Amino acid sequence: MDSLSMTGAAGTTRIEGVMAAISERIATRSLVPGARLPSVRSFSKTMRVSVSTVVEAYERLAAEGVIRSRPGSGFYVCGPLPPLSLSETGEKSGRNVDPLWISRQSLEVGDDAMKPGCGWLPPSWLPQAALRKAMRTLARGDIGVLANYGTPLGLPPLRQLLARRLGEHGINVPPDQIMLTESGTQAIDLLCRFLLEPGDTVVVDDPCYFNFHALLRAHRAKVVSVPFTPMGPDVELFGQVLERHKPRLYITNSAIHNPTGAALSPVTAHRLLKLADASGLIIIEDDIFADFEQVPAPRLAAYDGLDRVIHIGSFSKTLSASIRCGFIAAKPEWIDDLVDLKVASSFSCGQVSAELIYLALKDGSYRKHVEALRVRLAKAMDEVAARLEAIGITPWLKPHAGMFLWCRLPEGLDAADLARACLAEGVILAPGNVFSLSETAGRFMRFNVAQSADPRIFDVLKASMRKLRAIHKDAAASGITAA
Amino acid sequence: MDSLSMTGAAGTTRIEGVMAAISERIATRSLVPGARLPSVRSFSKTMRVSVSTVVEAYERLAAEGVIRSRPGSGFYVCGPLPPLSLSETGEKSGRNVDPLWISRQSLEVGDDAMKPGCGWLPPSWLPQAALRKAMRTLARGDIGVLANYGTPLGLPPLRQLLARRLGEHGINVPPDQIMLTESGTQAIDLLCRFLLEPGDTVVVDDPCYFNFHALLRAHRAKVVSVPFTPMGPDVELFGQVLERHKPRLYITNSAIHNPTGAALSPVTAHRLLKLADASGLIIIEDDIFADFEQVPAPRLAAYDGLDRVIHIGSFSKTLSASIRCGFIAAKPEWIDDLVDLKVASSFSCGQVSAELIYLALKDGSYRKHVEALRVRLAKAMDEVAARLEAIGITPWLKPHAGMFLWCRLPEGLDAADLARACLAEGVILAPGNVFSLSETAGRFMRFNVAQSADPRIFDVLKASMRKLRAIHKDAAASGITAA
Numbered sequence: 001m002d003s004l005s006m007t008g009a010a011g012t013t014r015i016e017g018v019m020a021a022i023s024e025r026i027a028t029r030s031l032v033p034g035a036r037l038p039s040v041r042s043f044s045k046t047m048r049v050s051v052s053t054v055v056e057a058y059e060r061l062a063a064e065g066v067i068r069s070r071p072g073s074g075f076y077v078c079g080p081l082p083p084l085s086l087s088e089t090g091e092k093s094g095r096n097v098d099p100l101w102i103s104r105q106s107l108e109v110g111d112d113a114m115k116p117g118c119g120w121l122p123p124s125w126l127p128q129a130a131l132r133k134a135m136r137t138l139a140r141g142d143i144g145v146l147a148n149y150g151t152p153l154g155l156p157p158l159r160q161l162l163a164r165r166l167g168e169h170g171i172n173v174p175p176d177q178i179m180l181t182e183s184g185t186q187a188i189d190l191l192c193r194f195l196l197e198p199g200d201t202v203v204v205d206d207p208c209y210f211n212f213h214a215l216l217r218a219h220r221a222k223v224v225s226v227p228f229t230p231m232g233p234d235v236e237l238f239g240q241v242l243e244r245h246k247p248r249l250y251i252t253n254s255a256i257h258n259p260t261g262a263a264l265s266p267v268t269a270h271r272l273l274k275l276a277d278a279s280g281l282i283i284i285e286d287d288i289f290a291d292f293e294q295v296p297a298p299r300l301a302a303y304d305g306l307d308r309v310i311h312i313g314s315f316s317k318t319l320s321a322s323i324r325c326g327f328i329a330a331k332p333e334w335i336d337d338l339v340d341l342k343v344a345s346s347f348s349c350g351q352v353s354a355e356l357i358y359l360a361l362k363d364g365s366y367r368k369h370v371e372a373l374r375v376r377l378a379k380a381m382d383e384v385a386a387r388l389e390a391i392g393i394t395p396w397l398k399p400h401a402g403m404f405l406w407c408r409l410p411e412g413l414d415a416a417d418l419a420r421a422c423l424a425e426g427v428i429l430a431p432g433n434v435f436s437l438s439e440t441a442g443r444f445m446r447f448n449v450a451q452s453a454d455p456r457i458f459d460v461l462k463a464s465m466r467k468l469r470a471i472h473k474d475a476a477a478s479g480i481t482a483a
Numbered sequence: 484m485d486s487l488s489m490t491g492a493a494g495t496t497r498i499e500g501v502m503a504a505i506s507e508r509i510a511t512r513s514l515v516p517g518a519r520l521p522s523v524r525s526f527s528k529t530m531r532v533s534v535s536t537v538v539e540a541y542e543r544l545a546a547e548g549v550i551r552s553r554p555g556s557g558f559y560v561c562g563p564l565p566p567l568s569l570s571e572t573g574e575k576s577g578r579n580v581d582p583l584w585i586s587r588q589s590l591e592v593g594d595d596a597m598k599p600g601c602g603w604l605p606p607s608w609l610p611q612a613a614l615r616k617a618m619r620t621l622a623r624g625d626i627g628v629l630a631n632y633g634t635p636l637g638l639p640p641l642r643q644l645l646a647r648r649l650g651e652h653g654i655n656v657p658p659d660q661i662m663l664t665e666s667g668t669q670a671i672d673l674l675c676r677f678l679l680e681p682g683d684t685v686v687v688d689d690p691c692y693f694n695f696h697a698l699l700r701a702h703r704a705k706v707v708s709v710p711f712t713p714m715g716p717d718v719e720l721f722g723q724v725l726e727r728h729k730p731r732l733y734i735t736n737s738a739i740h741n742p743t744g745a746a747l748s749p750v751t752a753h754r755l756l757k758l759a760d761a762s763g764l765i766i767i768e769d770d771i772f773a774d775f776e777q778v779p780a781p782r783l784a785a786y787d788g789l790d791r792v793i794h795i796g797s798f799s800k801t802l803s804a805s806i807r808c809g810f811i812a813a814k815p816e817w818i819d820d821l822v823d824l825k826v827a828s829s830f831s832c833g834q835v836s837a838e839l840i841y842l843a844l845k846d847g848s849y850r851k852h853v854e855a856l857r858v859r860l861a862k863a864m865d866e867v868a869a870r871l872e873a874i875g876i877t878p879w880l881k882p883h884a885g886m887f888l889w890c891r892l893p894e895g896l897d898a899a900d901l902a903r904a905c906l907a908e909g910v911i912l913a914p915g916n917v918f919s920l921s922e923t924a925g926r927f928m929r930f931n932v933a934q935s936a937d938p939r940i941f942d943v944l945k946a947s948m949r950k951l952r953a954i955h956k957d958a959a960a961s962g963i964t965a966a
């Protein structure tokens with residue numbers, strides 16, 4: 001009888017009445033998240049409806065996600081929204097093209113693991129003696145530096161030194177327009193918080209540094225991408241994206257692009273800035289690979305005079321990733337608000353880190369270290385490129401400097417499959433699609449030439465590629481289409 | 484003629500027509516932010532209306548904030564929303580009760596300034612020898628530590644040491660549920676980002692650490708406050724706030740409350756957690772003053788078993804504020820997502836900092852340092868309390884430990900006025916209302932007893948109080964009501 005009336009208008013109204021009664025109790029918090037709902041039998045008495053009407057009402061509320069059933073125990077009010085999760089699936093086991101996957105893999109394994117996919121130099125390539133000397137100097141230094149908070153903008157002599165260095169790249173900025181941060185990543189994070197409202201659109205290069213994707217997701221930004229060419233972003237498409245999506249912000253690497261190793265050409269830089277001017281776009285130029293350059297490429301900040309371009313950098317690639325320190329150079333109107341934001345979100349950046357970086361940078365040996373590093377990287381670049389080409393993996397371009405080789409795999413091979421296969425053999429790779437918002441880099445792989453000295457890496461690559469090809473061949477032979 | 488027709492229906496329609504034409508050009512980006520509008524004369528021809536109609540339309544658009552006039556140069560399209568600014572007024576000169584005011588004042592002045600308003604110990608109170616020794620040890624240590632990124636959770640031996648220390652406070656947590664952060668502030672910032680959606684409501688104590696206000700504003704949270712009693716928050720009112728505002732989160736200090744120096748009583752802790760359970764509230768317990776305690780006060784995390792309480796801390800108060808390192812202890816389901824968020828927003832926390840903190844903490848001298856510190860603070864507390872009482876400034880309670888004295892000023896004196904007057908004499912104070920969301924602490928002032936050794940502080944206070952009273956008396960005599 002009841003099951004019949006449930007489909008009728010009167011039944012529907014009764015079910016909705018029960019649903020409304022429960023919803024109201026949840027809204028007024030007489031039923032709080034986690035609380036058990038009245039039993040079906042007792043609530044049917046309260047509401048003067050049949051048991052099956054209550055069952056149906058509870059089922060519908062469960063389908064809506066308002067309550068959930070625990071078998072054998074009844075129905076419970078669901079909790080508030082779960083906390084923010086950056087992993088796309090919520091499942092960590094299968095996170096293969098997750099932008100955070102490589103970061104965590106590379107950070108978790110030890111120094112002696114084979115990780116051509118990671119984004120930094122081996123510690124032995126960094127200026128050991130200068131770092132130890134800086135440490136000893138500080139150990140004897142002023143206790144205030146060892147114990148106290150730093151000033152809001154950050155260590156004055158380091159900001160002076162940075163102003164000089166930026167001047168060498170044509171970026172004229174006084175030290176009080178430079179704010180130190182905990183790292184390059186924190187610099188971008190602060191700027192996103194400063195510039196973006198949730199839902200704002202941001203343009204990135206495709207491919208680009210994968211952590212930009214994760215960071216922008218944390219800011220709840222909409223992300224659109226523009227294909228990257230050997231000269232910089234495709235300006236034609238960039239203009240179309242500006243028109244269609246009216247983005248607030250563009251985040252890019254200047255000088256040496258991650259992952260491609262390409263550099264912005266002067267004409268691309270000029271056209272980009274014209275487009276940005278016309279549409280009110282703000283640009284964050286992440287220049288953390290600056291010191292690897294042999295011949296300086298154009299800087300957007302130099303062309304633009306820090307009007308709509310914000311320039312950031314750090315020392316994690318050429319000095320130390322363990323001593324956290326980065327910086328932001330921006331126009332004066334913005335620096336003061338950025339300082340407020342830094343004080344609110346991290347109170348002060350570490351004086352010890354800033355002092356160590358300063359001591360190491362001003363040490364006479366730093367320039368020699370960097371020069372030797374460039375030569376060593378260029379040599380490794382040639383060697384690794386030759387080794388990769390020997391097994392059919394071809395660089396997309398020959399970068400003028402830096403540590404990255406962006407390579408195309410042989411036809412029919414998927415980079416994520418290859419990364420998975422090599423991971424099983426202890427080699428951590430960086431498959432192309434983690435860098436690509438459009439996921440059009442499934443046949444690309446980024447290699448860090450400084451982390452590719454071990455010949456076993458190429459043996460593992462070769463063997464894994466052979467294995468994957470065999471699987472594909474088998475699948476084809478048995479009539480199943482290979483993905 | 485035109486000025487007459489403007490008030491008529493036809494004139495209004497014409498004005499609106501011009502406004503609509505401009506708005507459409509802005510919407511379709513044929514006029515972009517910063518672009519100059521057509522001159523009044525030329526646009527009157529385009530639209531076939533009178534000059535004064537265009538003038539009126541432009542004026543109205545300017546009043547709406549869509550365009551702005553530059554005298555002598557015409558009208559321009561306004562830019563997008565200005566970037567986030569945390570200062571309440573946008574004017575920095577008058578920021579007297581701005582929560583960021585004290586932070587920046589205290590951080591900007593040198594170590595030898597008189598700053599009884601600041602929130603940390605003088606460097607000479609910190610364990611100089613242990614810090615220098617840690618530095619020297621690290622200078623000789625593994626190059627990987629000096630140069631490489633740390634692991635995602637952070638230095639394992641430091642997390643083990645923290646797990647043991649937390650165990651001593653009844654918080655049983657394995658090392659893999661502890662994540663290191665760049666600082667205590669960054670720990671709270673990460674958690675806010677993890678737990679809050681813009682517009683979510685957060686409860687704080689009134690008064691509370693002023694940076695909570697600034698931080699929550701950066702997260703675009705709604706903030707409500709509950710009066711703090713010598714036993715903890717007023718539980719009755721806390722319950723009412725939960726019912727009325729359904730907050731997502733409560734941020735508080737356990738052990739030693741900032742600014743009052745009060746400690747949570749066991750019964751308050753228990754009742755708070757019952758209320759939190761019933762309403763699904765999450766609690767961040769900021770325990771950065773833990774090491775100052777003589778007798779341990781209850782920890783919410785210990786009662787709750789890290790179910791809905793997240794416990795954070797740092798070493799900036801007893802070891803070094805210059806070596807940035809903090810931590811989060813939370814339930815396992817949350818730690819993994821928090822690591823993702825940390826990698827996205829700061830990539831890695833500094834291994835050098837974590838290693839220095841670890842070396843200093845495990846040094847046999849640390850426990851002795853902390854014991855001596857407690858005795859020294861207790862002595863300073865008595866002395867400063869006596870000096871303040873001698874000039875009519877009365878502690879709200881006698882804290883059982885820590886460095887803060889929360890004091891009431893004599894009748895008729897305003898703490899912000901007094902802070903302003905003393906700042907002119909080179910003494911930085913912390914006026915009550917920067918700690919108070921409801922701005923009901925206008926007669927209170929927080930004193931840091933460790934920063935109040937200089938007798939000139941009390942001379943300046945006394946003289947400034949006398950001066951302010953004289954001004955009030957004059958104002959009263961001349962018939963003007965004193966504010």
